[in-house]
Amino acid sequence: MATDGSPAGMVRHWARTRPDAPAVSTGGGRSLTFAELDAVGSRLARALLAAGAAPGDRVAFLGRDATTWAVTLVGASKVRAMGVPLNWRLSRPETAEVIADAEPVAVVCEPEFLPLLGLPAAEGAEPQVVVDGAAVPLDAWLAGHDAADPGLPADPDDVAFLFYTSGTTGRPKGVQLANRNIAANLAKPAPWTIGPGDTVFVPAPTFHVSGSGWLFLCLGVGAHALYVRDIVPAGVLRLLESERVTHALVVPALLRMLVRDPVARETDFSRLRTLIYGGSPIAPAVLVEARELLGCDLVQGYGLTETCGPITFLGPADHAPGAPERRLASAGRAVEGVELSVRDPATGEPLPAGDVGEIWTRSDMVMAGYRNRPAEQDAAMTPDGWFRTGDAGHLDADGYLFVTDRVKDMIVSGGENVYPVEVENVLMDHPAIADAAVIGVPHERWGETVKALVVARGEPPAPDEVIAYCRERLAHYKCPTSVDVVDDLPRNPSGKILKRDLRAAYWPAQGRSVG
16 A cells, blocks of 8 residues: 555556556546556646646646546646646636635646636547646647656645535635645545455545545555546446446435436446445435345445545444444444544533534544635634534444534524434435425524425425424424425535525525524
């Protein structure tokens, strides 16, 4: 295993020891071996140096092809610069805001996304590189630069990744992850074994820490990272079989679609050893279906961009038949070497088991800091190294972490705190509900009251019946006072519901949105 934490060091190692092994590919598209990734990464590094790039600079990528992102990342790492995966789903003003903060020396961009940079779209599929406001084809920009490695040694404190958070709770922040954070992640024990010869299916976009986190894990251990540009359940299932995937990463919503697709009954899953999910707990019914169909280990991971990946795992034993079902609602227990604490959000004092508060964590995986945001960094980090996640939850007596919600998503109704996930879990057990979200909406007397937005499974349920169903299972102050049936719920790439988007329709008169 290459453990210096730098993407350049990882690729150099495997290019020497397993040059012809696949490193990264996009299903149905481009594929690069470790030797190819090392060589083209060196060419990009030399082109960057010729353009004046220096250690600490930023090199961005705007696109959906993971192989081009891998080249960009490795080339940046070889000059000790940061790789910056940009969110191609943002608007042009949002992209401009991120670019202004990151100040990249170059942006490798797929032709269709050039308008997000204020440039006309280019013809064809060849990636472009934007330097000093002008776009040229990437291959032409690399022409004349050989594949000799510049050989700059990595430093543990070099920032390898600059991720911009999704912005679901405000303006995107640039999260800086250093080589030492990545090395710490790779050194932590995990409830799976991945190494040379394994293929890991990663359907997450590269601008999300899941997408790029699994890339650096695969590069670190010499495994093959397999991506797709578009999620089509039947196509994903065929890819799992044809590429002999050994490990797969999914969000529960995608897992539900996969196990219920007719192609699943015709798919050979014999090579699949572990399925890792995250973003939200798994519904017991989906767990049973997945366990029976796939016959592999199931693992849940919980983490944040700022923690450089998972800080808790719910392992295979917790998903096995006969395991306590209540634990499936948890995110598992802390990864070895990671400290967890639940604190009072106002005082910072530790809370006893069972009490809901803000989740704090401390480890060598916690970010190097937010770029250009000293005040927000000081608010998120304590002087003794604890990171305040902004997530609400509680620990049980056995150390299992239950993530309730975002602290800012908490609903305060008549002085009582309501955590939407608790209500959503009840709604998801209703036989006529396929998906659900709970938000706070204005109320003259109580300040806020609970509203449920549900997606029907067939015939839409009557709102009064849904409210009565909840009142049989929850304290009345936690129950919805109104229910809207909607066609679908907006989600970000990690599968989390965009609560700000849902609240926007109900708060304009007050000029604010809770959270």
